[in-house]
Amino acid sequence: MSTDFDLQPTFAGLAAVNSAIEPGGSDIALVQAAQSGDRSAFGMLYARYSRMVHGILLSKVPHAAVEDLVQDVFLQALPRLNSLRDVSRFGGWLAAIARNRAIDFHRQSRPADEFDEQIHEGDKQPHPANRVDQSEAHQILEAIRSLPDSYRETLILRLVEGMTGPEIAARTGLTHGSVRVNLHRGMQQLRELLGYKTGASDSQASGTPS
Amino acid sequence: MNEPYLWDGSGEPDPEVQRFESLLKQFSHREIPLALPRQQNAPAKPGYFHGLLLQLPWIPRFAAVAVVLLALIAGGIVSFYPTRISPSGSGWEVARLDGTPQIGTRFITAGESTTKLRVGQTLETNSTSRASISETDLGEIKVEPNSRVRLLQTDEHHKRIQLDIGTIHAMIWAPAGEFVVDTPSAVAVDLGCAYTLQVAADGSGTIRTTLGWVGFHLNGRESFIPAGAMCPTRPKVGPGTPYFEDASESFRAALGDLDFAAQSSEGRAASLETILSQARARDGLTLWHLLSRTEGAERAKVYDRFAVLVPPPAGVTRDGILRLDQSMLTPWWNALNLGDIYLWRYWEQSSSPRANPPNRVLKEQLLLKKTP
Numbered sequence: 001m002s003t004d005f006d007l008q009p010t011f012a013g014l015a016a017v018n019s020a021i022e023p024g025g026s027d028i029a030l031v032q033a034a035q036s037g038d039r040s041a042f043g044m045l046y047a048r049y050s051r052m053v054h055g056i057l058l059s060k061v062p063h064a065a066v067e068d069l070v071q072d073v074f075l076q077a078l079p080r081l082n083s084l085r086d087v088s089r090f091g092g093w094l095a096a097i098a099r100n101r102a103i104d105f106h107r108q109s110r111p112a113d114e115f116d117e118q119i120h121e122g123d124k125q126p127h128p129a130n131r132v133d134q135s136e137a138h139q140i141l142e143a144i145r146s147l148p149d150s151y152r153e154t155l156i157l158r159l160v161e162g163m164t165g166p167e168i169a170a171r172t173g174l175t176h177g178s179v180r181v182n183l184h185r186g187m188q189q190l191r192e193l194l195g196y197k198t199g200a201s202d203s204q205a206s207g208t209p210s
Numbered sequence: 211m212n213e214p215y216l217w218d219g220s221g222e223p224d225p226e227v228q229r230f231e232s233l234l235k236q237f238s239h240r241e242i243p244l245a246l247p248r249q250q251n252a253p254a255k256p257g258y259f260h261g262l263l264l265q266l267p268w269i270p271r272f273a274a275v276a277v278v279l280l281a282l283i284a285g286g287i288v289s290f291y292p293t294r295i296s297p298s299g300s301g302w303e304v305a306r307l308d309g310t311p312q313i314g315t316r317f318i319t320a321g322e323s324t325t326k327l328r329v330g331q332t333l334e335t336n337s338t339s340r341a342s343i344s345e346t347d348l349g350e351i352k353v354e355p356n357s358r359v360r361l362l363q364t365d366e367h368h369k370r371i372q373l374d375i376g377t378i379h380a381m382i383w384a385p386a387g388e389f390v391v392d393t394p395s396a397v398a399v400d401l402g403c404a405y406t407l408q409v410a411a412d413g414s415g416t417i418r419t420t421l422g423w424v425g426f427h428l429n430g431r432e433s434f435i436p437a438g439a440m441c442p443t444r445p446k447v448g449p450g451t452p453y454f455e456d457a458s459e460s461f462r463a464a465l466g467d468l469d470f471a472a473q474s475s476e477g478r479a480a481s482l483e484t485i486l487s488q489a490r491a492r493d494g495l496t497l498w499h500l501l502s503r504t505e506g507a508e509r510a511k512v513y514d515r516f517a518v519l520v521p522p523p524a525g526v527t528r529d530g531i532l533r534l535d536q537s538m539l540t541p542w543w544n545a546l547n548l549g550d551i552y553l554w555r556y557w558e559q560s561s562s563p564r565a566n567p568p569n570r571v572l573k574e575q576l577l578l579k580k581t582p
Contacts, residue, residue: 042244043244046244050239050244051238051239054238054239055239058237063237067239067240070239071244074244080346083346084346084347085346085347086347086366089347092385093346093347093383096349096383096384097383099383100381100383103381103404103421133233136233137233137234137236137237140230140233140234141234141237147547148547148548149422156234158216159227159230159231159234160234160235160237160238161238161239162231162235162238164217164218164219165216165217165218166217166218173385180217183216183217184213184216187216187227191226
């Protein structure tokens with residue numbers, strides 16, 4: 001393992017060992033501590049915000065690339081943290097860095113690299129009993145990704161990352177109203193989209209011998 | 211749909227939402243430790259110069275302190291003059307990309323890493339210079355050659371520049387509606403996006419959106435430009451009708467004539483005919499805008515063609531659209547899936563001088579109105 005890196009614990013409790021900030025400390029206190037060089041505080045912020053960053057990235061880039069990009073986002077954020085004047089907007093600021101990182105990813109990728117995860121994940125040969133579920137899961141993920149930005153991010157944070165509406169609002173800096181609307185409309189559109197797709201695949205399947 | 215379960219997992223579980231959760235869980239974040247670059251062990255303090263001072267004998271140390279103090283005072287006096295005449299605010303960071311851009315009368319030279327553009331100041335580039343403006347809470351704006359940009363406002367929720375002439379590429383991560391660019395022929399409002407804005411010497415302009423969407427308006431005439439689309443503007447007229455850049459040449463030419471040319475009624479009818487006959491479903495963007503830029507029989511023709519390409523959602527009627535009923539225009543726009551128009555309506559409301567409630571409260575009210 002490289003000696004050029006410090007591994008930050010993922011759990012806030014462990015991260016707090018070397019920090020003056022309590023594990024339950026407010027985000028503002030954590031950001032301020034991280035700004036003054038407290039790396040454990042930054043580790044706690046990672047523990048709190050990595051799911052949000054993951055969800056935002058997953059809404060825009062292939063699944064296989066997301067975990068690496070999550071690390072990139074936090075590595076980009078760390079040296080810029082001191083330029084964040086309004087620490088209460090840390091979540092929105094971090095979300096913007098994540099969105100930009102996703103844009104950079106697409107700029108740097110060859111078209112063939114993009115969204116070919118089903119091919120790669122197909123190589124793993126899932127158990128036959130899981131193939132149908134795998135295929136359906138990919139179909140749902142793709143359907144979510146085809147929705148407008150605000151709906152797809154919110155839906156992925158809710159359905160993939162398991163965050164609640166109030167949690168999404170707290171992390172992203174959106175209002176409860178915005179999150180509620182995004183969830184409601186996003187689910188409506190997702191259902192319509194999947195219904196349409198299911199209908200299309202059913203009609204195709206009906207012409208195929210079993 | 212079980213709303214409480216979707217919102218916070220409370221109430222009776224919604225079987226469909228539960229199935230989505232169960233299938234999609236495999237894509238969720240794994241708890242991988244964050245690997246940060248190792249910190250240098252050398253203490254940052256007391257610092258190199260402080261260390262040097264401590265190594266000096268007492269009297270020379272006193273003299274050295276006196277020299278440092280004098281230098282600081284002198285530096286303060288020197289730096290007072292430029293700041294006294296420079297405008298207020300902390301300013302945004304400007305980096306030279308090529309050549310020697312200038313802020314006011316001061317050139318940014320190759321040796322300088324970054325400098326500040328303060329409210330009221332102008333950043334200018336000549337034919338060989340380029341610069342970038344960046345602000346942590348805002349994003350990045352690249353200023354191309356032969357451009358002039360003035361910084362107007364840097365408030366927490368209202369950031370504004372003026373592009374007099376030239377080209378900027380903006381990549382904005384501030385919340386939608388917070389960043390505004392004034393041009394001689396329209397006002398561009400960022401609605402979460404990346405875009406290129408050009409202003410010619412005669413004040414006319416063009417906006418091209420590459421990500422998200424932008425609102426463009428002047429004197430009540432408004433255009434929404436999503437990614438892949440562009441929109442021209444003309445002084446005293448305002449924004450033209452937006453269109454996707456892959457629309458046919460004749461479609462674009464006819465649209466330009468309809469927007470800005472002084473046409474006879476026959477000429478206008480011919481232009482409209484060309485637009486409608488060549489419109490694809492994707493050009494619903496253009497037709498939606500044309501509904502409010504046409505009248506009478508022209509509007510009816512636009513409606514009929516638009517309804518074929520993009521069927522109106524439930525509750526949207528021909529009569530309502532011909533009356534330009536906002537409650538019907540809005541869902542039809544949203545059916546295009548190009549961005550939720552509430553962002554724009556919110557911006558309009560909150561930027562109005564009559565908008566008394568704080569932004570957040572107003573936004574909540576608008577959202578609650580919209581919630582089905």
